[in-house]
Amino acid sequence: MKKVEPKTLAGFMELLPKEQILFNKLKQRIQESYERFGFVPLDTPVIESSEVLLAKAGGETEKQIYSFTKGDSNLCLRFDLTVPLAKFVSANQDNLNFPFRRYQIGKVYRGERPQKGRFREFYQCDIDIVGRENLSIINDAEIPSIIYHTIKSLEIGDFVIKINNRKILKGFFEYLELENLTTEILRIIDKYEKIGKENFVLTLEKDLNLSSEKINLILDFITTSGNSKQKIEKLKSLNIQNQTYKIGVEELEQVVNYMLAFNLPENAFEIDLTIARGLDYYTGTVYETFLIGYEKIGSICSGGRYENLAEFYTDKKFPGVGISIGLTRLFDQLRENKILEAKSKTTTKVLIIPMTEDFSPSLKLASFLRENHINTEVYLENTKFKNKLSYANKQEIPYVVIIGEDEINQNYYTLKDMANSTQFKLSKQELLEVLNK
């Protein structure tokens, strides 16, 4: 029979069990952290009708979307979890209580050109707090506290949450009478860290034709230094006569004060006036999160405040604030940079090796251990003892229980600690105690 090559598509992550176990642990911790803060789960379909999914899309994103027809229907694979949330909230607004705090952890699809660190199928882990008509600014201060708790639970090293407020940027540019160029300038500011000061100035000069006076004001503004309080004082002292700017500074000050009330350590966050986020729909507070020493990975948890989640589906206004962790890319980078290492090929705690022809005593012990919440395997194949032990070794199972004639006749169990090859004679209860540790 002609064989088909069993290959997985480029841009799709498929892990061996050892790494999958680690991946799942991170996913589980993110979920637990989100629930700790009172978020409830959604699990919307991967496939949506094109009409619904593309109500808002356009530009680069739309090109990347997997779309197809089935029967008469034009269908798409979701490219994020925000559009499905907008659909869900619009459709179910009378059955939800607001503020609606939802999390969703699921795969999304973007047909990007595959390249290192880019995936066509990847997990997003999102939370959003969605209000009806209004949503208090204090929610913006709770978000960094959720980021902090969540990323800390992953045990991937020190990190810093950078926050900014788009209104400050917006008002600042209005004051400079550059409001028509706001989007363009924000895009360039977004790249400030990446391209450096010189290229930044050059780009503003050449691409946008700005005067050096305005460029210097912009530079002075986005490189404001000091701690959060000092930065806010500096922003206030600039005497910029613009209402949006003033509201932005006020919001940022409130958010920072409340962040401290949420017990967020002062060194866990900083105001960074260069953070703008590419997406157009953020309108207030924005967040990015960087691993210290691994800033080149880019932001590992980003988001912000938006005015209106679902304007394409409903006249009702749903303001919100949310964040997303791109877990597939993050995992790939953690692995690439050796920040995390997979520890074991299995979650099995103990392998039982039967040495007699009758397997019953081994199977009975397995049932007992499993009932006592110990992940247990029995080696059921007919092979030499050496091979059975070797399976435990290769699978990195920490303990082996050997059951032979002696053990059965004298009613004890031989436990082998695979880490140091020591052996113990134990009663069933003693065995359970060791394995429960």
Place this chain on the structure above:
Amino acid sequence: MKKVEPKTLAGFMELLPKEQILFNKLKQRIQESYERFGFVPLDTPVIESSEVLLAKAGGETEKQIYSFTKGDSNLCLRFDLTVPLAKFVSANQDNLNFPFRRYQIGKVYRGERPQKGRFREFYQCDIDIVGRENLSIINDAEIPSIIYHTIKSLEIGDFVIKINNRKILKGFFEYLELENLTTEILRIIDKYEKIGKENFVLTLEKDLNLSSEKINLILDFITTSGNSKQKIEKLKSLNIQNQTYKIGVEELEQVVNYMLAFNLPENAFEIDLTIARGLDYYTGTVYETFLIGYEKIGSICSGGRYENLAEFYTDKKFPGVGISIGLTRLFDQLRENKILEAKSKTTTKVLIIPMTEDFSPSLKLASFLRENHINTEVYLENTKFKNKLSYANKQEIPYVVIIGEDEINQNYYTLKDMANSTQFKLSKQELLEVLNK
């Protein structure tokens, strides 16, 4: 702005959070149970190349597959988790230890005509034990023990695991010289319970042109009664001179004996000679599982033994045994039949209601509770106390903590038990104790 109707596609399950919480609980318990038996996780892509995914497919399944092109690639959405497993095992055979025990819980896609109880996107929860060249028959006896532990953990009532062995059926038909009609007869036997004796006889007579003598033998055979031991004795006593039949009966006897050694209660399973499973690739033991009193739901956990998992990808032989739970359909049926009821709209244990302008004391308490693993929300919106309490009520949050001037000045917390509207004055530590219960 013209609005798009925010609708979800027919045949796609999208739950409100209350039901999603329950769904996730079932999914979580299945996962824990699978890990208890030493299975390791896989998470293969939803999209595969058509060449890989359709290496084996054909007939009804192929018609239902979502397929599309992206660039030059012919792609498909997976329609089960078995084909991706076959691909994975073939591709990674040198990096795996055998027997390879994997579980995968994920969504699969079939573009069936949407109808009640049928879904186009649904979760499968699969385990397989895959051997290289060989796999001991004792694995076939462990499977019912896994089914038992898993379904019991779902707390959905009494159930029975029905087992059979395809070799018995195969040999029996060879003996009757009906082997050319085996597939057809197996299909009709598969429907025996559904269509009843009369239609069964009629179908064999009319569709397959069988003699009434052979039909009576088939009927006598598949309606063999008594307990497992009696049924096996009956099968032996039939004096059917066929090697496959004899091996089948022997295997079934071994499996039943080992099932008892795995501590499976005798009333938890029964031999049912009418169980054949539709799929062609099962070659030995087969399983189906029925909820007692709700047999019309159909089998809620099925599977069996197969000779060769991956013959389309590799020359190596990988025999295995596995089962699958179709969780989306099961959940739908449990809900439909009121076997399970969603209990709470949230996993939040306590809502903190700040009564002072300064929210800091409430935010600090929230941090403290969250650090102590209590799922906690703070009501952050500016509204009347009545509305804040009403949010807790509508969200079915069990406890509320009220923090006003008195509480702050006198250093206590007012805890309200929402179930019976009783209130307590508690210290921080006492509060934690109550919430930890």
